[in-house]
Amino acid sequence: MMIGAINEAAHTLTDGYANNAVLDWCSRGAPTNDFLFTFFKSLINSATLSSRDFTVQVEGCKGVMIWTNNPQGFSFLPNAAKLARMVGWVAALRSWIKYQPWRDRWRRKVMADYDDYITIAYLGVLPHEQRKGFGSALLKYVLDKADTAHYPIFVEVSESSAVPFFEQHGFVIKANGLVCNHSQLPVALMVREPVPVTEVPAPLRLKPGRRDSDNTV
Template sequence: MADVKLASAIDLPEVVATLAEAFHAVPIFRWFIPDETRRAAILPAFFAAMCEAYLPWGEIHRSADGLAAAVWAPPGEHMPEAQAAVLGPKLAAALGEYGATSAEIRPLLAQWHPRYPHYFLHFLAVRPAAQGRGYGSALLRTVLDRCDAEGIPAHLDATSEENKRLYERHKFVVTARVTLRDSPPLWCMLRDVTPQNG
């Protein structure tokens, strides 16, 4: 199993590169940023903005070898206003003309987010060459074990059938299938608390 560490500011360039590479071929990103070259330029800036906002507030985990990363939001908290105020303009600058489509997708997903405290997995990424080797499960277990110990559910939005199957193996269930016009589907998924033995 991959060795998982909590990321620090010095790790962000590697984490951002991992996220950008892993999400480059994800169906929803291919749909709303169809040009490969534009997508390759946009995603690093997009994920850099997200990670910079999450680092002081949420949790970013990485594999020790840098091949995988996960970005989590803590239960019962909204992003602090200071981070949100900086994040908005950075995302707008990163996404450019694609920002409007992103803004349409977000509320479609948000309406299915639980209204009670939960951990939210915003991104889980494994570099393509390392997929299928247990990295995703190791990153998930880092927080899901805590969910079970604390009695707190977890929520996420799956971006592909393959990812959905991974999450189902970790006891997530689909609560909604979301599309925007002719987009590929996204799946809102919830994992209730699994009682620990003993």
């Protein structure tokens, strides 16, 4: 991804998550759209440095998904100080010091029985392009990889309306939680077991990361 593509993908996720309660809570103290765009741009930039596969877009960036196979989670998130310079300390502390550790603890708890698995961090489609199959197309990309490698997939769903979408693709709710114990921030923690396409799992083949030659962030 070049800088233009990273910006476009960040705009898509910003629009797709504009009314997300969890990210709205994280962004308090900073303009919501500015926070979302900066956060997603930084995340996409770092993810694509690890592997070009970790950010997937569909149909001219009408939908975008960020994922990883790192059992430690999203190690390519910006550190608190860097995020603070971009979005302010209040939003950075809420998202990095509070939300991210909470998210990591729950993921490790739910996935404790698995050595290898895939985590979907964010999957968003432009509001006016939803219900056209773009979300399913993005999800199929990672489902195919998971089934080939015999990997389960973990996703945290913070909007109840999205639960049926993931259930249609084989995900089941393994736990429910409240983000940082906030009663207004419920999430469903969902897992999809692999549907093996071969008896012996194949390696999870990932493209190398891009070179950080354009100083994107």
